[in-house]
Amino acid sequence: MASPLNNGRKASEIFQGQALLYKHLLGFIDSKCLKWMVELDIPDIIHSHSHGQPITFSELVSILQVPPTKTRQVQSLMRYLAHNGFFEIVRIHDNIEAYALTAASELLVKSSELSLAPMVEYFLEPNCQGAWNQLKRWVHEEDLTVFGVSLGTPFWDFINKDPAYNKSFNEAMACDSQMLNLAFRDCNWVFEGLESIVDVGGGTGITAKIICEAFPKLKCMVLERPNVVENLSGSNNLTFVGGDMFKCIPKADAVLLKLVLHNWNDNDCMKILENCKEAISGESKTGKVVVIDTVINENKDERQVTELKLLMDVHMACIINGKERKEEDWKKLFMEAGFQSYKISPFTGYLSLIEIYP
């Protein structure tokens, strides 16, 4: 019988609620499982096993030298990861089960050009993880981010002072940018007709290198925090400049901002965009700003993509006071920064490409 405490809901509905609650309570184990498989090199082991052939569980535990007391537990982890799409369980000779890589776990092969393993290392790093225990304190600290509450210093100050953290962050960003090789193949039109471009907050220059290779005549400059680019050397058409996008952005036909604006609140984004507008306003021609970022669209996106964008929004909001935006949020920002028009194009699974014109 329904009690007044559960609003007259059916028992089945309450049990569904309980299952949802427990799933999310235990959800923190999801990312730990990813860390576990990356640390044990399981994707690399499967990748190099008999030219990418599926690996049986006994072969895997033998390579990993798992003691007999732990094989059942390892099987639990593998089954859970397979259930969530990180391995495919296939039947090989004599109907034995074997594990094959999926599109997701192939991205965790460290030796692969498109490896996202550094992303796993960065997100599972103790400073990142520990900060989330401070959500309760954070909500009453008017001007502090979760990171600020947890480490006593704002994110960018911390990263500037901690070389190991800086390196881990830059490597994570670089591997995300490496994925753009796939996306730019269909988007070369974005750079056609341009003579120069500045990749603002362009990290260690992976995106810029991809653009430079595709467009050898295009001059590309990366503007970054000085300690990100101090030891980097460019090439024929690539240069690195240490600076501050809030102060000045070098002149160019176009400015690229990949995953930069989502780090900042609307006021900071306005300042960055105004500096971008100044940078692309030459004497003879006016260029464009190219923003690569998320656009939340719950009506259009698949549920899984929306979940990722909303989770990223929570991450940005709490860690760094940033924000993932809907189209109307972007439009408001662009117009208030003095731009006249914009065009949004699909780019990767979760990122859109937005061209903004003065």
Ligand SMILES: C[S@@+](CC[C@H](N)C(=O)[O-])C[C@H]1O[C@@H](n2cnc3c(N)ncnc32)[C@H](O)[C@@H]1O
């Ligand atoms: C989320 S990362 C994106 C990096 C790169 N665009 C990518 O997608 O791989 C944001 C970048 O902005 C840079 N950044 C932060 N503050 C900056 C500033 N004031 N001037 C220039 N770059 C800055 C950071 O160092 C970092 O590399």
